[in-house]
Amino acid sequence: METKKLFDLDSYCRNFSATVLSCEQNPKNPDEYLVVLNQTAFFPEGGGQPADQGRLGDAKVGHVSEKGGIIAHHCDRALEVGSVVDGSIDWDIRFPHMQTHCGEHILSGIILREYGFHNVGFHMGKDATTIDLDGELTGEMVAHAETLVNRAIEENVEVHVSYPSKEELAALPLRKKPEVEKLRLVEVSGYDFCGCCGTHVARSGEIELVKIIDFQRYKGGTRLFFLCGRRALLDYQQKHAAVKALAEEFSCKPDGLTDAVHKLQQDLAEAKVQLAEKNKMLFQFLGQKLLEQAPETQGCRWVFLYGGFSAEEAKTFALSTVKQDNVLCTCFMPAGQQLRYAISKSKNVSALSGKSLCQTMNQALGGKGGGNEELCCGSLPLIAEEELKAFFTRQLGL
Numbered sequence: 001m002e003t004k005k006l007f008d009l010d011s012y013c014r015n016f017s018a019t020v021l022s023c024e025q026n027p028k029n030p031d032e033y034l035v036v037l038n039q040t041a042f043f044p045e046g047g048g049q050p051a052d053q054g055r056l057g058d059a060k061v062g063h064v065s066e067k068g069g070i071i072a073h074h075c076d077r078a079l080e081v082g083s084v085v086d087g088s089i090d091w092d093i094r095f096p097h098m099q100t101h102c103g104e105h106i107l108s109g110i111i112l113r114e115y116g117f118h119n120v121g122f123h124m125g126k127d128a129t130t131i132d133l134d135g136e137l138t139g140e141m142v143a144h145a146e147t148l149v150n151r152a153i154e155e156n157v158e159v160h161v162s163y164p165s166k167e168e169l170a171a172l173p174l175r176k177k178p179e180v181e182k183l184r185l186v187e188v189s190g191y192d193f194c195g196c197c198g199t200h201v202a203r204s205g206e207i208e209l210v211k212i213i214d215f216q217r218y219k220g221g222t223r224l225f226f227l228c229g230r231r232a233l234l235d236y237q238q239k240h241a242a243v244k245a246l247a248e249e250f251s252c253k254p255d256g257l258t259d260a261v262h263k264l265q266q267d268l269a270e271a272k273v274q275l276a277e278k279n280k281m282l283f284q285f286l287g288q289k290l291l292e293q294a295p296e297t298q299g300c301r302w303v304f305l306y307g308g309f310s311a312e313e314a315k316t317f318a319l320s321t322v323k324q325d326n327v328l329c330t331c332f333m334p335a336g337q338q339l340r341y342a343i344s345k346s347k348n349v350s351a352l353s354g355k356s357l358c359q360t361m362n363q364a365l366g367g368k369g370g371g372n373e374e375l376c377c378g379s380l381p382l383i384a385e386e387e388l389k390a391f392f393t394r395q396l397g398l
């Protein structure tokens with residue numbers, strides 16, 4: 001026997017009583033019991049709308065599914081067959097579904113009327129609801145559709161559910177062709193006619209707000225991401241808080257944020273260019289100064305640098321310093337619990353190998369990395385400057 005669907009003609013039915021017809025352990029999930037009632041207000045997942053949640057007696061209903069007209073309530077405990085139970089659905093979950101589903105119908109109806117594109121896919125997701133359209137919308141079209149949907153909400157038009165006869169159906173301007181024998185028709189007065197099994201609000205004003213938050217090209221058409229009612233308000237509150245905080249940070253008005261960020265990006269790019277130029281000069285001076293004091297070994301001047309720069313800057317410094325002949329340059333930059341290194345030597349130095357020096361260091365001090373004779377890079381565990389200097393002094397036979 002098919003389950004009587006109390007939500008079909010009354011979406012606002014939240015509490016009800018029903019008789020337990022069967023209760024079986026879910027073969028796919030032994031922690032769950034599948035309870036079938038003679039009637040229910042619980043909407044099962046379907047038609048793009050997620051299932052309701054709530055309670056049946058002492059049992060928690062986490063999911064609701066339908067197969068062949070029989071609705072199964074996925075409960076966390078067993079219920080006695082033949083007993084009468086009180087059911088209550090979680091309205092904080094259901095009502096946003098009603099707002100969203102009805103908002104989706106109006107939006108689809110308006111897009112069809114304005115642009116001739118059909119809704120070919122609908123999904124009510126956790127973060128946003130999507131509809132897929134069989135035509136490409138521009139940003140302007142999306143904004144226009146959003147304005148019109150919110151006008152329809154302002155007008156607070158009626159939403160009717162009916163079961164028209166075949167003859168009545170033939171005369172109606174349906175948005176989608178009916179796929180079932182007995183069609184449940186949802187009409188948003190003046191905006192949309194569509195066959196639908198879902199739950200809707202009674203008047204469009206209850207949707208409160210429809211906000212399209214994004215759109216993208218999808219399978220030759222468009223995918224729209226939108227929010228309705230409570231979810232749209234929550235999104236607005238979160239975004240408003242973020243924008244307000246950013247505007248305070250930039251000391252500007254919210255509509256000046258884009259310009260402020262662009263300016264910041266420009267300033268940053270300029271500062272990077274200036275820094276690179278200053279570093280170039282600094283590396284020349286520093287390299288010269290360190291070379292003057294550098295101890296000599298095997299006909300090579302050893303430059304040792306510890307801290308003061310980023311790993312990337314150390315690499316640049318090492319490579320610029322070994323442009324002079326007879327130089328071995330070893331740089332170590334603390335970064336968190338690590339010491340990033342760059343080891344480089346002049347091309348004319350053949351008495352010692354930078355690569356094998358690097359390998360010996362990695363082995364002795366627990367480092368990682370490598371490279372070639374021109375440049376070796378990697379990291380060591382954090383080691384004090386003096387300890388590291390002493391290690392190289394020994395290695396280089398100084």
Ligand SMILES: [Zn+2]
Nearest residue numbers: 101196197198
């Ligand atoms: Zn629908």
